[in-house]
Amino acid sequence: MTGNPATALPRLESAGLDGWMVRLFEQIDEANLPWITALARHCESAFGDVLVDLVPSYTTLLVVFDPVRLSPTEARQKITGLLVELEPDEHMGTGQVHELPTFYDSSVGPDLGRVAEHTGMTVAEVIDCHSSKTYRVFALGFAPGFAFMGLTDPRLECPRLDTPRKKVPVGSVAIAARQTAAYPTATPGGWNLLGRTSARLFDREREGFSLLRVGDEVRFVSVSREEFERQGGDTTPMEAAG
Amino acid sequence: MTAQRKMESAIRVHRSGPLALLQDLGRFGVRHLGVTQGGPADLYSWAWANYLAGNPWGTASLEITFGGLQLVSERDLDIAIAGADLGATLDGQPVPLWQRITWKEGQKLAFASPVSGLRAYLSVRGGFAAEPVLGSVATVGREQLGGFDGWGSKLADGDRLAIYSPDGKPAEGMTEAPDDARKDFRESPVLELLPGAQIGEFTGRSLYDAFNTWWRVDDRADRMGVRLLGPKLQCRIRSLISEGISLGGVQVPPDGQPIALLNDRQTIGGYPRLGALSPLSASRLAQCLPGQEVRLVARGSGPVLENYRTFLAGFRS
Structure with a gap:
């Protein structure tokens, strides 16, 4: 993919009649985020009410506009203009910092033992390893408010389950490959479950519903069963929770 | 929009059938939250149904998939049905589609099964009334968003559906769609595809196949996407780092069978991806039944x- 001018970055790729895919990077990297969030902000002001949606992800920003009021060519020119002037957001971005109280326990994190075995660590070391790093939100997707975060410590790298669970309880904290996530709603899921957070990740009382946004920083804070329950966490074990 | 008077129980659901969903234009400005767009799978027929019912652009209608739905009106209503011919009848008499009609109090509107197409749109003058969630009433069951209850539920037996009462002025615009606007969905369509960035990564043989095959619509087809069966397409890239997907995006998983992604993707x-459908x-x-054939043209x-x-x-004007 290198050495060919057609593959130089950043570049714009056709994404249908109403969209441009802005490809900024080739690889997943936390350092990508301040560039992507900066471009998203600039698109919001440059496109105004002709903008329909912005979908930031690990290495890209999908810009969706109203093709009746702006042609793909005009949209392309706008984005190209923004890219020429683009500066990354300061200090790794303008995202918020969240602490997610997490009860790490095999009753709500049934894959703790499996992950320990796979990684050659003790359960306590797995918990310590997962909760000692600050993660960044790379993308939201899969389900509303589901934030893909990373990167986890390389020692925690772990494949997905061979067979996904039919229903993963709300708040489940999980890892797969070198990413981590917490399930905002009960959905099917194939990630390794380590515990459960009491944080309300998808809440209709909140503006935009989702606690986490692309570029945010997240820490999982290990709490006791008592503290977890005090914060409204649900300790129903996995078997009973379905 | 100006304040509208809501009529709480205008229509009673006698039989809900397999899938009837409330759909406005969809949910926009929220995709960065992981929330899908929803909205009518067949925008074309949805737009006609609303227009013929005398409603402004964006009004919420019912999307009736496959048929089976039976509704009883609890007052006289002006309505229009466009899209699929699902063998609809009013008290047993065939209902004309693609035009404004009156549905009298007490009459039963019944949808049977597909004659042509898969999804019919029922618009009521004034529009169906529901509380928007994240700016839209579009129903997305998987996300538990929208619909009459706000939690993404499809219609259920015994539901009573609210509408906004029309403003009293006679509806403007035409009351019947011209012949050339009425689609016969039994024909095998040629679908326009705008090539995307990875199209050059497909082998030459696969590119030839992609645009010279009558693809068969699989029964794995829903509002998220429609799988197409045919020759196995080969791409030099097996997977990408996840990125945003446009409506109509045609993705090709490693099994080589393309999936066209629709509103609930x-x-x-x-x-x-090969690219995106127009x-x-x-x-x-979205009107094709499983087994129907389609062709792609770049x-x-x-x-x-x-x-x-x-x-x-x-x-839209």
Whole structure:
């Protein structure tokens, strides 16, 4: 993919009649985020009410506009203009910092033992390893408010389950490959479950519903069963929770 | 929109059938939250139904998939049905589609099964009334968003549906769609595809196959996407880092069978894509029954845009 001018970055790729895919990077990297969030902000002001949606992800920003009021060519020119002037957001971005109280326990994190075995660590070391790093939100997707975060410590790298669970309880904290996530709603899921957070990740009382946004920083804070329950966490074990 | 008077119980659901969903234009400005767009799978027919019922662009209608739905009106209503011919009857008499009709109090409107197409749109003058969630009443069951209850539920037996009472002025505009606007969905459609960035990563043979095959619509087809069966397409890239996906995006997983992504698709995905169907071709595909054949044709954005703008101009002004 290198050495060919057609593959130089950043570049714009056709994404249908109403969209441009802005490809900024080739690889997943936390350092990508301040560039992507900066471009998203600039698109919001440059496109105004002709903008329909912005979908930031690990290495890209999908810009969706109203093709009746702006042609793909005009949209392309706008984005190209923004890219020429683009500066990354300061200090790794303008995202918020969240602490997610997490009860790490095999009753709500049934894959703790499996992950320990796979990684050659003790359960306590797995918990310590997962909760000692600050993660960044790379993308939201899969389900509303589901934030893909990373990167986890390389020692925690772990494949997905061979067979996904039919229903993963709300708040489940999980890892797969070198990413981590917490399930905002009960959905099917194939990630390794380590515990459960009491944080309300998808809440209709909140503006935009989702606690986490692309570029945010997240820490999982290990709490006791008592503290977890005090914060409204649900300790129903996995078997009973379905 | 000005304050509208809500009529709490205008229609009673006698039988809900397999899938009847409330759909406005969809949920926008929220895809960065992982929330999908929803909205009518066949924008074309949805727009006609609303227009013929005398409603402004964006009014919520019912999307009736496959049939089976039976509704009883609890007052006289002006309605229009467009899209699929699902053998609809009013008290046993066939209902004309693609035109404004009166549905009298107490009459039973019953949808049977597909004659042509898969999804019919029922618009009631004034529009169906529900509380928007994240700016829209579009029903997305998987996300538990929208619909009459706000939690993404499809219609259920015994539901009573609220509408906004019409403003009293006679509806403007035509009351019947011209013949050339009424689609016969039994024909095998040619779908316009705007090539995307990974198209060059498919082998030459696969590119030939992609555009010279009558693809068969699989029974794995829903509002998220429609799988097409045919020759196995080979791409030099097996997967990408996940990125946003446009409406109509045609992705090709490692099994080589393309999936055209529709309104309820996930917001990001990581399979290479041939490109994206034009909005009207995505609408057309949403009317195909399993087993029906479709063909893909590569198009530049110029003529496709012109066509789309002409379509919207008739409804959106």
